[in-house]
Amino acid sequence: MKNKPDDRTNNVDRIQHNITNNIKNINLAEEMIKKTDDEKTKKTLIEKNKRRKNSLNSMKAEIKDEAIDKKNGYQ
Known part of the structure; x- marks a missing residue:
């Protein structure tokens, strides 16, 4: 069984959704x-x-960290 790859493409959206709900x-x-x-x-x-x-x-x-990571090309 292989591990799922770390998909961080929607992290900023997910975190923003959680902030809004909070x-x-x-x-x-x-x-x-x-x-x-x-x-x-x-x-x-x-x-x-x-x-x-x-x-x-x-x-x-x-969310700031994720935005910086995304800007630096990390996914």
């Missing part, structure tokens, strides 16, 4: 935080948004 989820959670009176729900959503924001920073760095 931002959408952050915004939806923030709306819910404003609307709910349930402190447990608020706390859970705030914690999730912290993780999402950390993840966004990582994805933004990754």
